[in-house]
Amino acid sequence: xxxxxxxxxALSRLGEPGGLRMAHMIDDLGAARLYDELLAGRxxxxxxxxxxxxxxxxxxxRDLERAARRGIRWIVPGDAExxxxxxxxxxxxxxxxxxxxxxxxxxxxxxxxxxxSAPVAVVGSRSATTYGTDVxxxxxxxxxxxxxxxxxxxxxxxxxxxxxxxxAGDGTTVAVLACGVDRAYxxxxxxxxxxxxxxxxxxxxxAPGCAPTRVRFLSRNRVIAALSRGTVVVEAAVRSGALNTAxxxxxxxxxxMGVPGPVTSAPSEGVHQLIxxxxxxxxxxxxDVLELTGAIGEQVSEPARAPTRPRDSLTRPQQQVLEAVPxxxxxxxxxxxxxxxxxxxxxxxxxxxxxxxxxVEQLPTGWRLAEAAGHG
Amino acid sequence: xxxxxxxxxALSRLGEPGGLRMAHMIDDLGAARLYDELLAGRxxxxxxxxxxxxxxxxxxxRDLERAARRGIRWIVPGDAExxxxxxxxxxxxxxxxxxxxxxxxxxxxxxxxxxxSAPVAVVGSRSATTYGTDVxxxxxxxxxxxxxxxxxxxxxxxxxxxxxxxxAGDGTTVAVLACGVDRAYxxxxxxxxxxxxxxxxxxxxxAPGCAPTRVRFLSRNRVIAALSRGTVVVEAAVRSGALNTAxxxxxxxxxxMGVPGPVTSAPSEGVHQLIxxxxxxxxxxxxDVLELTGAIGEQVSEPARAPTRPRDSLTRPQQQVLEAVPxxxxxxxxxxxxxxxxxxxxxxxxxxxxxxxxxVEQLPTGWRLAEAAGHG
Numbered sequence: 001x002x003x004x005x006x007x008x009x010a011l012s013r014l015g016e017p018g019g020l021r022m023a024h025m026i027d028d029l030g031a032a033r034l035y036d037e038l039l040a041g042r043x044x045x046x047x048x049x050x051x052x053x054x055x056x057x058x059x060x061x062r063d064l065e066r067a068a069r070r071g072i073r074w075i076v077p078g079d080a081e082x083x084x085x086x087x088x089x090x091x092x093x094x095x096x097x098x099x100x101x102x103x104x105x106x107x108x109x110x111x112x113x114x115x116x117s118a119p120v121a122v123v124g125s126r127s128a129t130t131y132g133t134d135v136x137x138x139x140x141x142x143x144x145x146x147x148x149x150x151x152x153x154x155x156x157x158x159x160x161x162x163x164x165x166x167x168a169g170d171g172t173t174v175a176v177l178a179c180g181v182d183r184a185y186x187x188x189x190x191x192x193x194x195x196x197x198x199x200x201x202x203x204x205x206x207a208p209g210c211a212p213t214r215v216r217f218l219s220r221n222r223v224i225a226a227l228s229r230g231t232v233v234v235e236a237a238v239r240s241g242a243l244n245t246a247x248x249x250x251x252x253x254x255x256x257m258g259v260p261g262p263v264t265s266a267p268s269e270g271v272h273q274l275i276x277x278x279x280x281x282x283x284x285x286x287x288d289v290l291e292l293t294g295a296i297g298e299q300v301s302e303p304a305r306a307p308t309r310p311r312d313s314l315t316r317p318q319q320q321v322l323e324a325v326p327x328x329x330x331x332x333x334x335x336x337x338x339x340x341x342x343x344x345x346x347x348x349x350x351x352x353x354x355x356x357x358x359x360v361e362q363l364p365t366g367w368r369l370a371e372a373a374g375h376g
Numbered sequence: 377x378x379x380x381x382x383x384x385x386a387l388s389r390l391g392e393p394g395g396l397r398m399a400h401m402i403d404d405l406g407a408a409r410l411y412d413e414l415l416a417g418r419x420x421x422x423x424x425x426x427x428x429x430x431x432x433x434x435x436x437x438r439d440l441e442r443a444a445r446r447g448i449r450w451i452v453p454g455d456a457e458x459x460x461x462x463x464x465x466x467x468x469x470x471x472x473x474x475x476x477x478x479x480x481x482x483x484x485x486x487x488x489x490x491x492x493s494a495p496v497a498v499v500g501s502r503s504a505t506t507y508g509t510d511v512x513x514x515x516x517x518x519x520x521x522x523x524x525x526x527x528x529x530x531x532x533x534x535x536x537x538x539x540x541x542x543x544a545g546d547g548t549t550v551a552v553l554a555c556g557v558d559r560a561y562x563x564x565x566x567x568x569x570x571x572x573x574x575x576x577x578x579x580x581x582x583a584p585g586c587a588p589t590r591v592r593f594l595s596r597n598r599v600i601a602a603l604s605r606g607t608v609v610v611e612a613a614v615r616s617g618a619l620n621t622a623x624x625x626x627x628x629x630x631x632x633m634g635v636p637g638p639v640t641s642a643p644s645e646g647v648h649q650l651i652x653x654x655x656x657x658x659x660x661x662x663x664d665v666l667e668l669t670g671a672i673g674e675q676v677s678e679p680a681r682a683p684t685r686p687r688d689s690l691t692r693p694q695q696q697v698l699e700a701v702p703x704x705x706x707x708x709x710x711x712x713x714x715x716x717x718x719x720x721x722x723x724x725x726x727x728x729x730x731x732x733x734x735x736v737e738q739l740p741t742g743w744r745l746a747e748a749a750g751h752g
Binding site for chain 1: 507510511635636637638639640644645648651652657658659660661664
């Protein structure tokens with residue numbers, strides 16, 4: 001009989017994430033038995049007819065091996081790293097014909113999913129306002145500082161701001177994608193995603209290489225909600241996808257929270273509706289969220305810190321300089337010196353040392369953080 | 377035995393509005409009996425000792441007569457004009473040692489308090505932001521257009537914007553003051569108050585001439601809440617007086633509503649707390665308020681219109697011109713003509729006609745609305 005992990009991987013490639021039929025058949029037979037029956041040519045509830053053409057193209061062992069070579073792991077229920085809160089999806093009511101616990105998750109990055117500390121989802125509109133992204137970043141930083149892991153979807157707007165905020169708060173943050181964890185979607189967030197892969201974790205139900213589709217975003221949203229103790233919606237127009245994540249949170253009976261905004265701002269309308277209807281509780285800052293997700297004080301016993309990374313061993317002046325080096329647009333040493341509050345000569349010397357550790361890079365116009373540097 | 381109306385007037389001058397002891401003694405004995413006992417020198421629960429010095433200075437008949445000459449009336453429970461919703465104060469739990477149904481109300485203006493249509497209080501911070509006053513004015517206008525009477529306190533900021541909005545929506549609005557209805561408090565709102573007295577109503581528990589005090593503001597807030605079917609708070613910092621009106625609304629078991637704002641704005645903090653705690657429902661526009669106060673559709677059978685006023689008999693072009701005349705800063709006829717969409721010659725002619733009715737006035741720099749003109 002095929003190994004359960006291998007069978008789950010194979011089955012995940014035969015259907016779409018969140019497919020209810022596959023989930024029910026696995027519940028009935030177990031993944032290994034189901035896969036073996038399909039391989040043996042047996043037509044279970046008509047499933048083989050649908051997937052027969054694809055069965056021959058599936059090479060789960062090879063997938064696993066290739067992924068491992070790229071630092072990507074496949075975790076399944078029963079694994080030590082499997083995040084147990086996901087299993088609540090088994091009993092949550094389906095939404096738009098999607099649901100169920102993921103067959104498994106692809107993970108890229110050093111952060112183990114069984115060690116997430118009081119994870120909270122922060123989601124919202126792609127077309128966010130400056131107000132929205134400011135609030136999301138502030139919230140992400142506040143949650144991170146309090147030891148909460150910030151979960152989001154790496155999209156433009158609120159998602160990106162939440163991840164960035166968590167990094168600025170020197171905490172952990174996890175991106176759940178609707179495509180393979182090796183892909184940068186959106187492409188403009190490649191640096192952010194690489195950084196998360198280096199320091200935290202990127203997660204997906206989809207195998208490396210898979211492209212995002214509309215239905216995959218919907219399935220992905222249930223994973224964001226289910227990985228988290230609660231979800232905060234920061235700006236969501238009336239038809240925003242963030243409201244789908246909100247619905248999953250309610251279905252999981254976990255706290256749904258909303259950040260209000262000006263009533264004259266369309267991107268806040270969806271949030272106001274959630275609060276007005278009683279579906280969401282109004283929150284204005286990280287403390288409100290921590291209170292509602294029951295995470296206050298827990299960080300003492302469960303520090304949410306990424307594994308050791310290059311900057312942990314830096315001297316204090318090195319850290320000061322590193323914090324003053326811009327992420328994107330290169331800066332000259334005297335500008336960095338001003339920000340860091342140190343002398344230019346010392347800054348030049350520290351920059352060279354930091355470059356030797358791969359943390360900063362020198363361009364013709366000045367210095368900036370290296371692609372995969374820890375800059376939180 | 378002294379007439380009940382006269383007795384209530386006299387007793388109201390002996391104590392402060394919202395005084396619980398006086399209210400309880402009137403409940404026990406009736407106002408006429410209580411006043412007569414005091415006049416006869418009987419010391420009821422020590423009350424005479426406190427008020428004896430003032431008894432000789434009280435001349436209720438003369439007060440009534442003087443007020444009537446100035447168009448100010450005194451209404452008491454049992455009068456046809458008495459607004460029955462006020463009587464709920466009899467059973468509401470006291471707040472800061474204040475409470476009880478008013479002994480009576482002084483009213484200045486043509487609007488009868490028993491004909492208020494689906495009244496809604498709109499209150500908030502004196503130190504409001506532009507966002508807050510814009511939202512309050514829009515809300516006041518929307519409520520007014522839907523036929524609701526807007527109740528507020530004529531203060532700077534949100535109150536003023538709510539009254540102005542109701543007038544702009546061509547509706548009715550009532551100011552409840554913490555001083556005599558003949559006084560302009562704040563002084564900068566004299567024109568607004570005179571306008572309300574001309575067209576709508578100004579209300580107070582305090583006799584003409586009385587000055588505002590801190591405790592009178594607190595008592596006044598309970599009247600705002602009790603006159604209204606519900607209260608909307610638009611911007612209120614954590615220690616804002618508007619939260620006192622909010623508490624009264626909750627004590628009266630009437631809908632308490634709050635308009636959210638940016639979480640970065642201190643004047644919205646108090647409102648967010650009310651919503652977050654569940655004390656207030658989030659509303660974003662007049663329709664939300666109408667739905668919660670059960671006022672939708674009622675305006676059809678209960679039109680909320682002020683009594684006949686000069687402008688009701690105007691021709692359509694006269695109305696167009698009147699609507700184009702500024703309230704404060706005078707404008708030249710050609711500017712008014714552009715706004716009204718009429719020819720300058722016709723506008724000049726209509727302006728003269730309107731001045732003849734006392735609706736507009738000519739100043740060296742142009743035309744503006746006359747002090748007491750109906751400009752809604």
